[in-house]
Amino acid sequence: MGYLLTRLDEKILSFNKTSKKALVAYLVAGDPDLDSTLELMHGFVSAGVDILEIGVPFTDPIAEGPIIQAAHDRALKNNTSLNNIFQLVERFREKNTDTPIILMGYINTFLANAEALKEAHQSGTDAVLIVDIPGESNLEDLGIKNEHLASISLIAPTTSEDRIGKICNSSSGFIYYVTLRGVTGSSHLNIQEAESNINYIRSQTSLPVFAGFGIKTPDDAFNLSKISDGIVIGSSLVQMIHEQSDQKEYKKIYNYLHEMAEAISR
Amino acid sequence: MNNLTDLPNPDGFFGDYGGKFVPETLMHALKELDEIYAKLKNNPEFIEEIDQDLVQFVGRPSPLYFAKRLTDYYSGPQIWLKREDLNHTGAHKINNTVGQILLAKAMGKKRIIAETGAGQHGVATATVAARLGLECHIYMGAADVKRQSLNVYRIKLLGAKVHAVDSGTATLKDALNEAMRDWVTNIEDTYYIIGSVTGPHPYPMIVRDFNAIVGRELRKQSMEQFMQYPDAIVACVGGGSNAMGIFYPFLEESNVDLIGVEAAGSGLMSGKHAAPLNDGEPGILHGAKSYLMQDENGQVVDTHSISAGLDYPGVGPEHSNLKDSGRANYIAVDDDEVLSSFHLVTKLEGIMPALETAHAFAALEHIAKNYKSNQHVVINVSGRGDKDINTVATMDGISLD
Ligand SMILES: Cc1ncc(COP(=O)(O)O)c(C=O)c1O
Numbered sequence: 001m002g003y004l005l006t007r008l009d010e011k012i013l014s015f016n017k018t019s020k021k022a023l024v025a026y027l028v029a030g031d032p033d034l035d036s037t038l039e040l041m042h043g044f045v046s047a048g049v050d051i052l053e054i055g056v057p058f059t060d061p062i063a064e065g066p067i068i069q070a071a072h073d074r075a076l077k078n079n080t081s082l083n084n085i086f087q088l089v090e091r092f093r094e095k096n097t098d099t100p101i102i103l104m105g106y107i108n109t110f111l112a113n114a115e116a117l118k119e120a121h122q123s124g125t126d127a128v129l130i131v132d133i134p135g136e137s138n139l140e141d142l143g144i145k146n147e148h149l150a151s152i153s154l155i156a157p158t159t160s161e162d163r164i165g166k167i168c169n170s171s172s173g174f175i176y177y178v179t180l181r182g183v184t185g186s187s188h189l190n191i192q193e194a195e196s197n198i199n200y201i202r203s204q205t206s207l208p209v210f211a212g213f214g215i216k217t218p219d220d221a222f223n224l225s226k227i228s229d230g231i232v233i234g235s236s237l238v239q240m241i242h243e244q245s246d247q248k249e250y251k252k253i254y255n256y257l258h259e260m261a262e263a264i265s266r
Numbered sequence: 267m268n269n270l271t272d273l274p275n276p277d278g279f280f281g282d283y284g285g286k287f288v289p290e291t292l293m294h295a296l297k298e299l300d301e302i303y304a305k306l307k308n309n310p311e312f313i314e315e316i317d318q319d320l321v322q323f324v325g326r327p328s329p330l331y332f333a334k335r336l337t338d339y340y341s342g343p344q345i346w347l348k349r350e351d352l353n354h355t356g357a358h359k360i361n362n363t364v365g366q367i368l369l370a371k372a373m374g375k376k377r378i379i380a381e382t383g384a385g386q387h388g389v390a391t392a393t394v395a396a397r398l399g400l401e402c403h404i405y406m407g408a409a410d411v412k413r414q415s416l417n418v419y420r421i422k423l424l425g426a427k428v429h430a431v432d433s434g435t436a437t438l439k440d441a442l443n444e445a446m447r448d449w450v451t452n453i454e455d456t457y458y459i460i461g462s463v464t465g466p467h468p469y470p471m472i473v474r475d476f477n478a479i480v481g482r483e484l485r486k487q488s489m490e491q492f493m494q495y496p497d498a499i500v501a502c503v504g505g506g507s508n509a510m511g512i513f514y515p516f517l518e519e520s521n522v523d524l525i526g527v528e529a530a531g532s533g534l535m536s537g538k539h540a541a542p543l544n545d546g547e548p549g550i551l552h553g554a555k556s557y558l559m560q561d562e563n564g565q566v567v568d569t570h571s572i573s574a575g576l577d578y579p580g581v582g583p584e585h586s587n588l589k590d591s592g593r594a595n596y597i598a599v600d601d602d603e604v605l606s607s608f609h610l611v612t613k614l615e616g617i618m619p620a621l622e623t624a625h626a627f628a629a630l631e632h633i634a635k636n637y638k639s640n641q642h643v644v645i646n647v648s649g650r651g652d653k654d655i656n657t658v659a660t661m662d663g664i665s666l667d
Contacts, residue, residue, distance in 0.1 A: 178290065
């Protein structure tokens with residue numbers, strides 16, 4: 001498969017060529033509402049974000065800390081469904097055709113929409129990241145065959161070496177290294193451990209390795225970018241979006257992203 | 267046909283159901299648990315230690331008791347009661363925690379966590395943790411903290427910390443979410459004692475095995491006391507541990523009817539219930555594929571039951587397989603039936619069942635007529651009702667202050 005490069009492949013190739021580190025930003029679709037999510041997606045890109053990770057809300061998000069849990073709840077109160085999110089992506093693509101989009105969520109909502117996922121690339125989705133499946137499983141194992149969608153896998157500090165090999169073999173796009181033992185938004189970053197684990201992962205795959213969970217400050221971003229190919233920011237953005245949900249004045253967030261983008265290119 | 271007793275397969279599947287659908291951080295701990303359990307479960311010293319605890323600490327075997335007046339009342343089959351309510355701490359839950367705490371000890375874990383709905387599993391966990399001097403944290407939905415306040419106080423007296431969980435529906439499922447989050451965070455030093463045959467592999471198997479003592483005793487007791495195996499065994503099903511424990515040793519006895527009873531809450535038609543096997547679809551929650559109460563988008567829907575221990579949208583994967591294979595039947599009874607049954611059994615037999623257990627008794631209204639007077643129906647009396655006195659009084663419009 002895949003002699004035609006996907007949007008995600010092209011983006012990653014461009015990083016390789018320029019040795020640029022990737023800035024990946026997470027937000028929950030439908031928090032505070034879908035129109036705001038669309039605005040934020042474009043704003044993120046203008047502020048220097050390379051890849052967008054769209055959180056698909058779920059009633060029982062066991063890997064999330066309190067900030068992202070609350071965002072999932074708010075999005076569900078707005079009846080945000082996976083189908084709404086496909087439409088959101090389609091609207092985003094009217095103005096942006098080169099920023100890769102990853103849907104991140106929980107397996108039960110993906111399985112309930114298995115048919116729609118087989119077409120998801122047509123509305124402009126590039127990959128999925130399912131939090132609550134073992135790293136070595138991918139969409140196809142779950143009966144969802146779509147060779148245009150990459151399956152991003154997580155590797156944790158607790159993942160054993162033999163499993164790292166297996167996970168690398170079944171992954172496409174990039175590897176997402178979870179920098180801590182904990183839920184999203186925790187603060188137990190351990191740079192030394194992350195460095196040695198990421199080095200090991202790199203010995204097993206040519207895919208780029210991005211680091212995420214618990215990255216909040218430009219310093220965190222700088223430190224992790226030195227040992228990885230890119231970083232993912234989530235909870236701090238979701239928190240700021242919530243704080244601005246009345247005024248919908250997002251400049252502060254874009255400034256923050258700008259600082260983060262600068263920190264990783266230092 | 268596949269031998270039901272040989273399940274799960276090495277990947278943790280009972281037919282289509284089960285598995286390990288968890289964040290990657292937990293995979294290593296699950297593998298470790300699987301390995302240590304495989305090693306210990308046939309180890310004579312380990313078995314001896316559990317047996318001794320079950321006899322001397324829990325008070326096993328629990329009696330098999332002939333319920334004469336209940337039998338007369340229904341004038342159908344002979345009704346027998348397997349008295350798990352007489353166990354130390356008042357329910358079957360202690361069978362599981364006595365076993366799992368030894369696994370925690372063998373793995374060198376210093377910190378114990380658990381979720382609880384009715385508080386019985388919380389009490390049973392805090393009890394075994396206290397006995398080994400281990401730090402213990404119990405997660406409980408805020409709504410359940412209120413309706414099971416007696417058990418909350420017991421847990422605190424035992425030295426454990428109770429964390430009230432406000433998120434989602436503030437009931438058992440949210441307590442499980444929060445316990446999983448704690449586990450992901452404290453994976454190195456923490457053992458998670460899951461309280462039912464739910465969660466990722468190997469938990470459904472381990473919890474079943476530790477509860478299977480109930481069914482094994484029943485095999486022996488029924489032969490001694492009425493010279494045959496029961497014609498039917500009835501148990502309530504929340505996550506399904508008391509049911510699995512008493513069903514499992516009878517899976518290959520095809521003449522024994524296995525009847526699980528779910529919570530119909532305000533009625534199956536109302537949608538306000540906790541009966542995924544009666545009115546759910548296969549889905550994935552808390553690490554396993556199983557029947558689940560969910561909407562068309564795969565979101566888990568709110569449940570309702572008068573009983574905190576059954577107020578859960580999922581069910582153990584082995585039950586889903588028993589349902590699909592037809593080996594067990596699952597019915598549901600509503601809150602009103604349960605409350606009547608609670609009063610009936612209390613007055614006729616001098617046994618006050620837990621509201622969870624009262625679901626199994628309430629099933630007699632539906633099934634007693636299917637059996638003749640020379641047949642034997644065994645009810646698993648999963649726990650005693652002291653914890654539910656406040657709820658019963660409120661339902662009856664009585665103030666205890
Ligand atoms: C007395 C009693 N019975 C039954 C249950 C339901 O659990 P399970 O279905 O795992 O037996 C509970 C749970 O709290 C309980 O306390």
